[in-house]
Amino acid sequence: MKKFATTAGAAMVMALISNAAHACSPDGKFLVKLHGTAVLPDGELTDVPFASPAIAAALPADANTKADNNVVPTISIEYFATPNISVETYCCVTKHNVTGTEGLAGAELVDDIYLVPATITAKYHFNEGGPFKPYVGAGPAYFLYLKDKAGSTSQALGVTDIDIDDELGFVLQAGIDFALSDNGLGLSVDGKKYFIDATAHYFDADGAEVLTTEHKLDPWVVSVGLSYRM
Structure with missing residues (x-):
């Protein structure tokens, strides 16, 4: 899946470059967007499939978690197969921390999570005339986790390494x-x-897994910026 996402993105970039020699036009085949993007995840704890006895004893019954928000630059490339139908992919790397809430309020669990939300959507544009062109879209998303580290609370419980599984999901767009x-x-x-x-695996210094947690991410991603069609 990682190789597929990289290949698909590279193919769209090459197609864009080959088309760049043509005059820019409001009816061109390609649309490039440079956005400021707010990434607003949930991060709620939904299940604890496994916990070692020591970790289980330290987890309160009402333990919960949240992931913080981030604002990042993003670039998207869109190809119009027809005036109404297009395919879009976009690129960004976003950084988040996971902290405790309720019974774990203030706990620093996972720091510096670097994530690539690889996304491809098929879009339908409502061309009613005039400058405004609304659209809707949907497609697959694959979250690639590049890096993370144990937060101070996790380290105090003997956690030295954390691994978050890459996940396949779905996105709606408007x-x-x-x-x-x-x-x-x-x-x-x-x-x-x-x-x-998302599923997170926590390991101790011996490489033994001491905790597994599952979370609902379901982020909203809101973008505003300039576009250029060619």
């Missing part, structure tokens, strides 16, 4: 493109709702 000029420059507002979970 937004609007607004033409600012006749040469392809525009403004874009986009919203995505992901449906995806």
Whole structure:
């Protein structure tokens, strides 16, 4: 899946480069967007499939978790097969921490989670005339976890390493493109709702797994920025 996502992204970039020599147009085949993007995950603890006796004794019955928000730059590339139908992929790396809530309030569990939300959506554009062009979309998403580390609370319980499973999920999308000029420059507002979970594995210094937790991520991803069609 990682290889597929990389290959698909590279193919779209090469197609964009080969098309760049053509004059820019509001009806061009390619649309590039540069956004500021807010990534707003949930992170709620949904299950604890496994806990060592020592860890289980330290977990309160009302333990819960949350993941913090982040704002990152993103770039997306969209190909229009017809005036109404397109395929889009976008790229970003977002960073998050997971902390405790309720019975674990203030606990620092996982720090510096670097995540690539690899996403491809098929979109339908409502071309009603005029500069405003709303759209809806849907498609698969694959969350790739690049790096993370145990938070201070986890370390105090003997955790030295954490591994978060890559996960496949689904995304719904809606937004609007607004033409600012006749040469392809525009403004874009986009919203995505992901449906995806996460499983985290906690290990001690001997490499033994001492805790497994499952979480609901289901992030909202909201983007605003400029677009350029060619």
